[in-house]
């Protein structure tokens with residue numbers, strides 16, 4: 067049993083109502099790797115505030131940004147063991163636990179933000195979240211960040227050939243790895259908070275990320291070129307330890323669910339606003355050379371990346387792949 071914050075030792079005390087009445091807070095520790103001025107950071111803060119209000123201070127959500135407590139290598143395990151109660155990893159990071167989540171990383175799978183929202187709210191979202199239950203995880207929501215763009219220090223990336231022989235930092239996702247290998251680039255999976263240094267010291271030549279992540283970790287200051295490729299989607303599964311969730315009294319579950327539903331509506335609108343605002347600020351604050359892929363460019367890239375679809379459709383499964391095809395119609 068997890069979740070009670072004890073001042074007297076490192077072991078969490080079991081949750082029980084009597085102790086709650088004695089004035090001890092029920093604490094939900096929520097760990098994430100990005101900065102606070104990001105879609106995920108702001109969503110987490112909004113959720114914490116709403117939970118406090120809706121539970122009359124009975125539940126406190128403690129936030130641990132910037133990977134200060136756990137990073138992507140160990141946060142899922144920490145969640146399963148109950149050292150923390152909530153995380154919001156990117157789909158890439160969830161895919162090592164549940165390979166069908168690789169669907170969300172497929173290149174050029176989603177033509178628009180609206181297609182992404184539809185995936186979150188429809189069969190794809192439900193199927194993916196259901197898969198996590200067997201890992202003692204409850205999926206509470208999908209949070210948006212934005213489409214991934216390409217950055218590099220070794221020349222502009224206008225055609226797929228421009229990636230050849232470049233070394234790219236990627237998230238630990240087999241689909242993303244295959245995407246770069248198919249186009250002749252090398253990959254190195256590195257934790258998010260090592261990306262700036264690795265770009266700065268030339269361990270890698272480039273990386274892919276949402277505008278907000280490129281902005282908030284100042285990655286654009288150590289890169290010369292940015293391609294608006296919108297080639298894949300960076301979003302998050304908001305996850306809770308299932309044992310913890312199941313043992314919450316129904317009224318607290320209800321309050322937390324309501325808070326999450328309200329936060330998600332607000333946060334997903336906010337994510338688009340932040341990315342736009344930070345894109346303007348980034349351009350004003352840098353000498354980045356920017357290239358945008360046209361619709362025709364995107365179809366050309368997508369064709370060359372067909373082997374990634376062929377390799378991973380069986381891993382993702384027929385049902386999910388059909389759900390995805392229906393989304394394109």
Ligand code: LMR
Pocket residue numbers: 099100155156211237257258274275279300
């Ligand atoms: C990254 O590792 O590049 C990002 O996924 C981090 C995040 O959580 O947005």
